[in-house]
Amino acid sequence: MATPDTNLSTDQQLELYRSMLLIREFEQAVLASHEKRLVQGPAHTYIGMEASAVGICSALLDDDYLTSTHRGHGHCIARGLDVKRMLAEIFGRATGYCKGKGGSMHIADVSRGMLGADGIVGGGIPIATGAALGCRVRQSSQVVACFFGEGATNQGSFHEAINLAAIRKLPVVFVCENNHWALSAGFEVTTAVANVADRAAAYSIPGHIVDGNDVLAVHTTAVEAVQRARAGDGPSLIENKTYRWEPHSVFNTKDPRPPDEVAEWKARDPIARFRKVLEEQDALSADQDAAIQKAVAALIEEAVEFATNSPEPEPAEAMADIYA
Amino acid sequence: MARTITYSEALNEALHEEMQRDANVFVLGEDIAVLGGLFQVTKDLLDKYGPERVIDTPISEAAIAGAGVGAALAGTRPVIEFQFNDFMTIAMDQIVNHAAKLRYMTGGQAAVPLVMRAAICSGIGMGAQHSQSLEAWFAHVPGLIVIMPSTPYAAKGLLKAAIRNPNPVVFLESRLLYAIKGEVPEGEYLLDIPGSVMVREGGDVTVVATGRMVSVATSAAEEVGRDGTEVEVIDPQTLKPLDTATIIESVKKTGRLVIVNEGSRTCGYAAEIAAIVSEQALDFLDAPIERVTAGDVPMPVAKVLERAVLPGRDDVVGAIGRVLG
Ligand SMILES: Cc1ncc(C[n+]2csc(CCOP(=O)(O)OP(=O)(O)O)c2C)c(N)n1
Numbered sequence: 001m002a003t004p005d006t007n008l009s010t011d012q013q014l015e016l017y018r019s020m021l022l023i024r025e026f027e028q029a030v031l032a033s034h035e036k037r038l039v040q041g042p043a044h045t046y047i048g049m050e051a052s053a054v055g056i057c058s059a060l061l062d063d064d065y066l067t068s069t070h071r072g073h074g075h076c077i078a079r080g081l082d083v084k085r086m087l088a089e090i091f092g093r094a095t096g097y098c099k100g101k102g103g104s105m106h107i108a109d110v111s112r113g114m115l116g117a118d119g120i121v122g123g124g125i126p127i128a129t130g131a132a133l134g135c136r137v138r139q140s141s142q143v144v145a146c147f148f149g150e151g152a153t154n155q156g157s158f159h160e161a162i163n164l165a166a167i168r169k170l171p172v173v174f175v176c177e178n179n180h181w182a183l184s185a186g187f188e189v190t191t192a193v194a195n196v197a198d199r200a201a202a203y204s205i206p207g208h209i210v211d212g213n214d215v216l217a218v219h220t221t222a223v224e225a226v227q228r229a230r231a232g233d234g235p236s237l238i239e240n241k242t243y244r245w246e247p248h249s250v251f252n253t254k255d256p257r258p259p260d261e262v263a264e265w266k267a268r269d270p271i272a273r274f275r276k277v278l279e280e281q282d283a284l285s286a287d288q289d290a291a292i293q294k295a296v297a298a299l300i301e302e303a304v305e306f307a308t309n310s311p312e313p314e315p316a317e318a319m320a321d322i323y324a
Numbered sequence: 325m326a327r328t329i330t331y332s333e334a335l336n337e338a339l340h341e342e343m344q345r346d347a348n349v350f351v352l353g354e355d356i357a358v359l360g361g362l363f364q365v366t367k368d369l370l371d372k373y374g375p376e377r378v379i380d381t382p383i384s385e386a387a388i389a390g391a392g393v394g395a396a397l398a399g400t401r402p403v404i405e406f407q408f409n410d411f412m413t414i415a416m417d418q419i420v421n422h423a424a425k426l427r428y429m430t431g432g433q434a435a436v437p438l439v440m441r442a443a444i445c446s447g448i449g450m451g452a453q454h455s456q457s458l459e460a461w462f463a464h465v466p467g468l469i470v471i472m473p474s475t476p477y478a479a480k481g482l483l484k485a486a487i488r489n490p491n492p493v494v495f496l497e498s499r500l501l502y503a504i505k506g507e508v509p510e511g512e513y514l515l516d517i518p519g520s521v522m523v524r525e526g527g528d529v530t531v532v533a534t535g536r537m538v539s540v541a542t543s544a545a546e547e548v549g550r551d552g553t554e555v556e557v558i559d560p561q562t563l564k565p566l567d568t569a570t571i572i573e574s575v576k577k578t579g580r581l582v583i584v585n586e587g588s589r590t591c592g593y594a595a596e597i598a599a600i601v602s603e604q605a606l607d608f609l610d611a612p613i614e615r616v617t618a619g620d621v622p623m624p625v626a627k628v629l630e631r632a633v634l635p636g637r638d639d640v641v642g643a644i645g646r647v648l649g
Contacts, residue, residue: 040625040626041451042450100626100629101451101622101625101626101629102452103449103451103625103626105451106451106453120410120411120453151383154383155384155385156387157414182382182383183354183355184358184380190380190383191382312628313624313626318633
């Protein structure tokens with residue numbers, strides 16, 4: 001397979017690799033912390049889907065916006081959020097991004113344009129359209145990346161929000177992360193089309209079907225869609241075909257997926273694949289790889305320590321932040 | 325002879341029995357067929373009744389509700405599931421503007437025998453979008469019946485009665501009750517809609533509690549009972565229409581009222597009960613009515629914060645102390 005033209009320097013490619021690794025290790029730490037009862041509330045891990053968040057977010061500028069989902073840790077890390085404060089939020093600590101009020105499903109860093117993970121399936125899609133509308137009203141050239149799962153595409157909010165963005169040619173990149181299962185529901189039995197991207201035709205916008213485990217392919221498509229949005233030509237719908245390795249969440253471990261299918265997708269590990277691409281380009285030596293892995297492990301270790309040693313919120317804090 | 329089963333098993337039995345009894349009863353919702361429901365309430369229904377009557381849907385709450393309304397109009401008795409009651413907000417048009425009103429708007433022609441099941445999932449760190457207790461929203465809408473069972477016995481008898489009721493019923497379960505065990509008779513039984521339960525009799529204070537708060541209120545009653553205070557605990561079971569007579573009679577006897585409800589305070593269900601008692605038994609009150617509710621705040625995830633927001637046993641004990649003066 002030909003390497004797509006990515007316009008990424010070797011250093012930028014190594015950064016994509018590092019970012020994917022950081023997501024993977026972060027999620028492993030979340031799972032281990034759940035076992036130790038440190039996680040408060042649910043947590044939905046992103047393991048296996050790392051190329052999607054990293055490929056998309058690497059096409060954004062610093063002042064662009066993004067909306068996320070209940071499975072949002074990967075989007076946050078790809079956007080450059082601090083893993084210490086993320087983990088503290090997941091542990092329900094006062095030092096977390098949302099002071100322990102939001103937890104895993106609501107991590108946000110509004111200062112970085114990360115408008116928030118979302119516990120309502122399909123809830124973030126109209127918000128992305130609205131953020132793009134706000135950018136238009138302010139006459140700014142910012143773009144919004146909107147992440148959602150394939151399960152969300154059967155909500156009315158998906159249709160309403162994309163149609164609205166399309167008629168106003170709003171600067172949104174709609175990113176469907178099709179990991180083939182929405183809780184216990186297989187994609188084929190819940191969705192009348194073969195590809196989510198096929199639905200783009202209903203809104204007269206471009207639809208892209210992408211190998212979501214190929215970070216360069218995701219990045220290349222994202223660059224095109226972001227350019228189109230920024231140029232005022234309207235939204236696109238990108239469908240990253242991928243898979244989650246773990247059961248739905250730490251609270252929902254009953255997993256109806258065929259073990260063969262899970263194994264098949266694990267063999268398409270987006271991180272191992274990209275490592276191979278980098279090695280073949282002589283962009284990553286064994287020593288460099290070891291150094292990156294070590295640096296990532298150190299960040300995670302530091303995050304676990306920070307979150308574990310952070311204070312619980314004061315009970316009185318419960319009644320603060322209700323109104324601006 | 326009564327056996328002991330869980331709240332979840334009791335609901336499951338009700339569905340099995342009603343689907344067995346009436347071929348027009350069917351279930352529809354997310355993750356209910358193959359998985360048997362997030363909380364296992366629809367367990368094994370797929371094996372027994374097949375995919376035509378046990379239907380996994382896409383994530384489409386508005387369509388689930390509307391399909392329930394339409395199927396009810398067309399002569400069946402759908403039981404639809406929303407997982408968390410918070411997700412019913414997406415289906416509010418069908419629930420509020422359609423299910424609740426079609427009977428009346430058609431001048432009594434149409435009937436919507438629809439059961440809408442959902443869980444209140446507070447107390448486990450699920451956060452602001454998964455921990456609400458929205459019973460007051462539904463009770464506010466003319467045309468809906470609202471039920472909150474607090475025990476396995478009530479869960480089974482009320483769900484069966486709800487399925488046979490010719491009206492739209494919002495049936496609110498509780499995540500923290502699913503694993504609770506209680507006595508449930510082997511044979512068939514139905515409970516009254518409306519119909520409240522005197523959980524505990526006592527002459528000093530009346531405590532009205534709903535859903536999961538019934539056990540919280542009962543344990544508070546036991547606690548103050550050790551000092552000789554006799555608390556009467558009433559569980560309305562059906563919030564709308566409400567069996568007001570039992571509450572009024574009790575307040576006339578005790579002269580003191582505490583209301584315990586898990587929803588947020590302003591315009592909550594406790595306010596409605598307080599208003600009814602003020603209208604019908606004000607002269608009998610020896611102290612101001614106390615409400616014990618969740619705070620007027622979205623539910624936080626962190627345990628210490630969630631505990632601060634949710635009503636608990638100590639809050640009820642405190643309120644009982646205050647009405648006793
Ligand atoms: C409106 C709404 N309905 C149902 C749920 C329960 N739920 C949480 S995640 C999920 C599956 C979501 O699937 P998808 O959008 O494909 O994302 P994935 O979990 O696969 O990443 C469901 C049904 C919810 N959170 N919100």
